[in-house]
Amino acid sequence: MKVVILAGGSGTRLWPMSREYFPKQFIKLKQLGESLFQKTFERSLNLAKPDDVLIVTNEKHKFLVLMQIEELGINFNENNVLIEPNGKNTLPAIYYAVKSAGNNEDVLVLPSDHLIGNEEIFVDTVNKSKGLAKNNLVTYGIVPKTPHTGYGYIMPGESFEIGNKALEFKEKPDEKTAKEYIKKGYLWNSGMFLFNSDLFVEEVKKYSNDIYTAFESEDIDEIYENVLDISIDYGLMEKSKNVAVVPLNVSWSDLGSFDAIYDEFEKDESGNIIEKSNIAINSKNNLVYSPTGKMVALSDIDDCIVVDTKDALMICKKGSSQSVKNIVSKLKSMEDERTQFHQTVYRPWGSYTVLEEGFFYKIKRITVNPKKRLSSQLHHHRSEHWVVVKGMAKVTVENEEYFVSNGESTFVNGGFKHRLENPGMVPLEVIEIQIGEYLEEDDIIRFDDEWGRK
Numbered sequence: 001m002k003v004v005i006l007a008g009g010s011g012t013r014l015w016p017m018s019r020e021y022f023p024k025q026f027i028k029l030k031q032l033g034e035s036l037f038q039k040t041f042e043r044s045l046n047l048a049k050p051d052d053v054l055i056v057t058n059e060k061h062k063f064l065v066l067m068q069i070e071e072l073g074i075n076f077n078e079n080n081v082l083i084e085p086n087g088k089n090t091l092p093a094i095y096y097a098v099k100s101a102g103n104n105e106d107v108l109v110l111p112s113d114h115l116i117g118n119e120e121i122f123v124d125t126v127n128k129s130k131g132l133a134k135n136n137l138v139t140y141g142i143v144p145k146t147p148h149t150g151y152g153y154i155m156p157g158e159s160f161e162i163g164n165k166a167l168e169f170k171e172k173p174d175e176k177t178a179k180e181y182i183k184k185g186y187l188w189n190s191g192m193f194l195f196n197s198d199l200f201v202e203e204v205k206k207y208s209n210d211i212y213t214a215f216e217s218e219d220i221d222e223i224y225e226n227v228l229d230i231s232i233d234y235g236l237m238e239k240s241k242n243v244a245v246v247p248l249n250v251s252w253s254d255l256g257s258f259d260a261i262y263d264e265f266e267k268d269e270s271g272n273i274i275e276k277s278n279i280a281i282n283s284k285n286n287l288v289y290s291p292t293g294k295m296v297a298l299s300d301i302d303d304c305i306v307v308d309t310k311d312a313l314m315i316c317k318k319g320s321s322q323s324v325k326n327i328v329s330k331l332k333s334m335e336d337e338r339t340q341f342h343q344t345v346y347r348p349w350g351s352y353t354v355l356e357e358g359f360f361y362k363i364k365r366i367t368v369n370p371k372k373r374l375s376s377q378l379h380h381h382r383s384e385h386w387v388v389v390k391g392m393a394k395v396t397v398e399n400e401e402y403f404v405s406n407g408e409s410t411f412v413n414g415g416f417k418h419r420l421e422n423p424g425m426v427p428l429e430v431i432e433i434q435i436g437e438y439l440e441e442d443d444i445i446r447f448d449d450e451w452g453r454k
Helices: 034-044 062-071 090-101 119-129 173-181 197-207 207-213 219-227 232-237 258-264 323-333
Strands: 004-005 053-058 081-084 106-111 135-142 152-161 165-172 186-197 243-248 279-281 285-291 298-299 304-310 314-315 345-346 350-360 361-368 376-380 382-390 393-396 398-406 409-412 418-421 429-438 445-450
Touching: 004 034, 004 090, 034 062, 034 106, 034 119, 053 062, 053 398, 062 081, 062 345, 081 090, 081 106, 081 219, 090 106, 090 197, 090 207, 090 219, 090 232, 090 445, 106 197, 135 152, 152 243, 165 232, 186 197, 197 207, 197 232, 232 445, 243 279, 258 285, 258 304, 258 323, 298 418, 304 445, 314 323, 350 429, 361 418, 393 409
Parallel strands: 004 053, 004 106, 053 081, 135 243, 279 298, 285 304
Antiparallel strands: 106 186, 135 186, 152 165, 152 186, 165 243, 304 314, 345 350, 350 361, 361 429, 376 418, 376 445, 382 409, 382 429, 393 398, 393 418
């Protein structure tokens, strides 16, 4: 079996926890210990070997994918990470992966941002539905615990040996309609699929020929320039005559809002989800997320969501957290970079955190992982002063190489080609002071980069 993990995302619904360059599937919630992506990857290994897992993502998330797999201690083929030039919704992403999976393969498609309990039941259900997937596009329907207005629904019909004919896909309903769907035995649409790769290609050719034709090209940039932006539900599942739905009776959530996070995790005796280092007095039914270490104190506050990150504080009433995306839209219209980045930004070699910035200066803490190095580069508009606070740095400036130890520093003039490297076995930490009239990340000319970045 081949497993396809969809790992794109825009990071809008859980802002400011998530950002465009760090969407929710990569966030490590304390209650989980690992990210949703890591849990999805581990789940896939119950059904396939690492070499049979394909991950569809984009350039800005590629190294988060590889870094989080590396954290799990699993050797993974970087060529199995498929890069979309731009996001065109789920049908092109899945078709891209299926074309890469090969002929006559069982293909399981998993979103990377789902939380699934009872994983033994999940694995057993997938294995039992392989026979059904030979002649049907199988989707998995979650057996609803409550009427929910945040999910689509699937109407099951004729019974098979396992599962049912999928008669109709329903959009997210209002509360009254959701209750009616529950009474009629409808299932939540999970967005997980199993099918034979040859059958899938034939069904796409029949019902979404524009997608099929676009992928006849060998040039992925040309494909994504021409391919339709369309979901697998609209483009295929609602049209095909060979669709089956298999009930999944497991705990499941896509954690698609702060309300969903509140519903999912354990509360204290006042109904709050709050760290013990924070304070809630005469306050109940709140969700407080504050990874910065700053104390959050609530008094006489009920039914609120409080999310405090280093560069943004978001407060809203429970029940309205879906509207957080409107905040993101407003910030984007202001060209505010806080929709894209946290103060800590992850790179293939490690990460950097902006500690302070002002006119003509910026201070960062740079962490370079063992045996990793930054690209060979120069900046036209800034110079950089590096102070090593942990580890040993290997520095190259033009053609000169030298080492900088803990407590020592060095200076790199603007316009000089340079490189920072960690030759050691422990993380290298450097305080970087940038000085210049322009300090943005696009003032980088790369000459050599191990990860193929431009």
